[in-house]
Amino acid sequence: MALLDVADVTVRFGGVTAVDGASISAEQSRITGLIGPNGAGKTTLFNVITGLQPPTAGTVRLGGRNLARWPPSRRARAGMGRTFQRLEAFGSLTVRENVLVAREIHQGVKGLLRGSGSRVDELLERVGISGYAAHRADAVPTGVARLLEMARVLAIDPRLLLLDEPSSGLDESETAAFGALLRELAAEDRTILLVEHDMDLVMSVCDVIHVLEFGRIIASGTPEEIRADTRVQEAYLGAEPASATGGQP
Ligand SMILES: Nc1ncnc2c1ncn2[C@@H]1O[C@H](COP(=O)(O)OP(=O)(O)OP(=O)(O)O)[C@@H](O)[C@H]1O
Ligand SMILES: [Mg+2]
Known part of the structure; x- marks a missing residue:
């Protein structure tokens, strides 16, 4: 059983469907990537997992327990730690x-x-x-x-780390050291869910990757499977992601 299990989550902001029936999971002691173009719904999904954003529909489970009524503080005490895209x-x-x-x-x-x-x-x-x-x-x-x-x-x-673009702003050698740190943390039995635009980093450290596009999961698999997926290539990898250079606004 996965440590984190997100099932059929939808988030609507008025007329905008930011997340549309997305299901992802993160296995214990593994690094799971969550990638997708700008505006795909990655941060919104993190907000649902950490309890900052109530979902319109769907469930989040940690160690099999449904977190629907858990405020962010209780999720943190249960071992959920998160970094923010905005510092x-x-x-x-x-x-x-x-x-x-x-x-x-x-x-x-x-x-x-x-x-x-x-x-x-x-x-x-x-x-x-x-x-x-x-x-x-x-x-x-x-x-x-x-x-x-x-x-x-x-x-x-934390036993579960949710990292939202943690390498943006790091130079090449800092990014390499950061990738090694992530592997060490996973080897210490920590579970990592990584949102990241740096494809080299994602492909080199992740065990499994989920791809989000317009709020929907369009592919899930190993880095090799994701690289070979034609839908992913069309949706994402072929195009130069806007924040791939790691620049801050
Ligand atoms: N509080 C909000 N109210 C209304 N719309 C929102 C809100 N938060 C996010 N959105 C919209 O939901 C969609 C998903 O945004 P989100 O920030 O989750 O994307 P993202 O995948 O994290 O993008 P990026 O890679 O740029 O960080 C976007 O269209 C965004 O404008
Ligand atoms: Mg984001």
Whole structure:
């Protein structure tokens, strides 16, 4: 059984159908990709999974339990961690303080008693931004800010990670290191659902990929199967995706 199971989810905003009967799953300890052109409904689907957006129809299950009545906070406590496409760090805090805050919110009083500092430094080291620990979060390059998002989500020790375009703004060597980090996290039994426009990264790290187009899943399979799928080539891979260069608006 998959750890995460999303079945027949539809989301309508007035006349716009952002997600249209989409079903995807994410297996335990695997990296599952979710790709598709701009506006396909990827972020909306993440919002449904994390409880920020109630679906018009359909169900989300985690470990077999229907999450319909679970608010985002309960999903987070159950081990769901998420990064945002729009960067969400506290700009006036340092990089290190941002991770410390995430960790202390997660641990509550326990965290204050035990002290989270050394663990926070390990996390900064792990994602590769120790050198920026004392910099204000609003004064670091976009790539560093992305990696800070990653450290912040890892601070809550999630078993399911939902990553929304985590590599946008990373340079080539940062992206390679990031891909290796994702593989390590999966080897530690974490389950990853990855929305990403960088096809090289997606094809190299994912075990399974779902392709969304106009809110519908048009293909699901291994990277090889997705690459060979003519519908996918027409819908997506043939065309140059608008944000493939990783530029921020
Ligand atoms: N709150 C909202 N109200 C109305 N329409 C919305 C809302 N959120 C998203 N949409 C629309 O739903 C569709 C899907 O948007 P979504 O952000 O989920 O796409 P995406 O696949 O994440 O795109 P991108 O790759 O550009 O991030 C788009 O047409 C978008 O304009
Ligand atoms: Mg999006």
